[in-house]
Amino acid sequence: MDKKSLIEERVNNGLLGQWYPVAKSVEIKADAPYGTRLLGDKIVLWRDGSGAIQCIEDFCPHRGAPLSYGEIHEGNIGCRYHGVIVDGEGVVQRVPAMPECALEGRKALKSFKVTEANDAVFVYVPSVDQPEPPELVLPKELVSDEWTGFLCTSVWETNYRYALDNLADPMHGCYLHSESFTLAYGSKQDLMKLDKTDDGFRIERVGQTGENFDWTEFELHPGVMFCFLDIPYPPAAGPGGFMRIVGFVSPIDARTCKVFFWRLRKVEGLARDSWRFLYRAKLEPNHWNVLEQDRVMLEGMPDDARKREMLYQHDLGVSRIRQMLTRAAKTQIEAELAESQVAAE
Numbered sequence: 001m002d003k004k005s006l007i008e009e010r011v012n013n014g015l016l017g018q019w020y021p022v023a024k025s026v027e028i029k030a031d032a033p034y035g036t037r038l039l040g041d042k043i044v045l046w047r048d049g050s051g052a053i054q055c056i057e058d059f060c061p062h063r064g065a066p067l068s069y070g071e072i073h074e075g076n077i078g079c080r081y082h083g084v085i086v087d088g089e090g091v092v093q094r095v096p097a098m099p100e101c102a103l104e105g106r107k108a109l110k111s112f113k114v115t116e117a118n119d120a121v122f123v124y125v126p127s128v129d130q131p132e133p134p135e136l137v138l139p140k141e142l143v144s145d146e147w148t149g150f151l152c153t154s155v156w157e158t159n160y161r162y163a164l165d166n167l168a169d170p171m172h173g174c175y176l177h178s179e180s181f182t183l184a185y186g187s188k189q190d191l192m193k194l195d196k197t198d199d200g201f202r203i204e205r206v207g208q209t210g211e212n213f214d215w216t217e218f219e220l221h222p223g224v225m226f227c228f229l230d231i232p233y234p235p236a237a238g239p240g241g242f243m244r245i246v247g248f249v250s251p252i253d254a255r256t257c258k259v260f261f262w263r264l265r266k267v268e269g270l271a272r273d274s275w276r277f278l279y280r281a282k283l284e285p286n287h288w289n290v291l292e293q294d295r296v297m298l299e300g301m302p303d304d305a306r307k308r309e310m311l312y313q314h315d316l317g318v319s320r321i322r323q324m325l326t327r328a329a330k331t332q333i334e335a336e337l338a339e340s341q342v343a344a345e
C-alpha cells in the first residue's frame with residue numbers, strides 16, 4: 001500500500017497512540033471478564049484481587065478461544081475451553097490439563113495500560129512513536145469538584161469519524177433536534193467561525209452563542225482527544241445554568257464506535273443534589289432521545305458518504321477535525337515506515 005492509502009486507512013480505523021474510554025467503571029468486575037473491541041482488536045478486561053483493572057488481548061494463547069468467555073481465578077483469567085490461565089501481563093501462568101507444560105511462563109499476549117477516571121475505564125493503544133502512554137489529560141470539568149454529572153455511553157453502528165464530525169457541526173442542533181425541549185430555539189441560519197485555542201479549536205455559530213447548541217471546542221493533547229459543548233437549559237430543568245457535555249469517541253472497528261458523554265452542571269450543595277435527583281427522575285430520558293436522534297441519523301448515512309459529500313461554509317469544524325486526524329495519522333505512518341526501513345537494513 002502506498003503512504004497515502006496507509007494514512008487513509010489509519011484515519012478510518014482510528015489513531016494509535018491514544019487513550020480511549022472503553023467501558024464504565026462499574027462494568028469491569030472482579031468475578032467476570034468484560035470483552036470488547038478497540039480499533040478492531042478484541043480485548044478483555046477484569047479486576048484483579050487489589051481492584052486494579054487488567055487488560056489483554058481477548059485471545060487464548062492455546063487455541064484462540066475468547067478469554068472473555070472464561071472466569072477469573074485469583075486475579076488471573078482462565079480460559080473456558082481447556083482451562084489455561086493467563087495473567088494481566090499476558091503471561092501464561094498455568095496449563096492445568098498438562099503438568100509442567102512449556103507454555104507456562106511465556107509472555108503470549110499483548111497487554112494494555114489502563115486508567116480509571118470519572119466512572120470510565122481508559123485503555124492506551126500504543127503507537128510506534130508513542131509506545132509508552134503519556135499521562136491521561138482529562139477535561140477540566142472532570143477534574144474539578146465544581147462540576148457534577150453523569151456518564152452515558154452508547155454504541156453506534158457508524159465509523160467514529162461520523163460521530164466526531166457530528167460534534168464538530170453545531171448547526172445540526174436546531175434542525176435534527178428541533179423537537180427537543182432545550183434545542184428548539186434560535187435562528188436556523190448562521191455562519192460559522194473557527195478559532196484556534198491553546199489546545200485545539202473552537203467552532204461557533206456567529207450569531208447564536210447562548211441560544212442553542214452553538215459551539216463546540218475540541219482539545220487535542222498528546223495521547224488523547226475530547227470535546228465539549230453547552231446545551232442551554234430552561235429554568236424548569238433545575239439550577240445551574242447550562243448543561244455541559246464532555247464527549248469522547250472510541251473506534252470499536254471501522255464501522256462501529258462507542259460514544260462517552262458526561263452530562264455536567266456546575267452546581268453545589270443543595271442545588272447539586274436537587275439537580276442530580278431531577279436528572280435521574282425526569283431529565284435523563286429527554287437527553288437519551290436527543291442522542292438517539294444523532295445515532296439514527298449517523299447510522300443511516302452510508303459508510304462512504306464522504307466520497308460524495310458537498311461541504312459548505314458550515315462544515316468548517318468538520319473539515320478541521322478531519323485535517324487534524326489526517327495530520328496525526330501521517331506522523332504515525334511515517335514513524336512506522338521509518339522504523340520498518342531501519343529494521344530492513
Ligand code: FES
Binds near residue numbers: 062063079082084
Ligand atoms: S483454547 Fe483456551 S485453553 Fe484451549
Ligand SMILES: [Fe+2]
Binds near residue numbers: 173176
Ligand atoms: Fe446532536
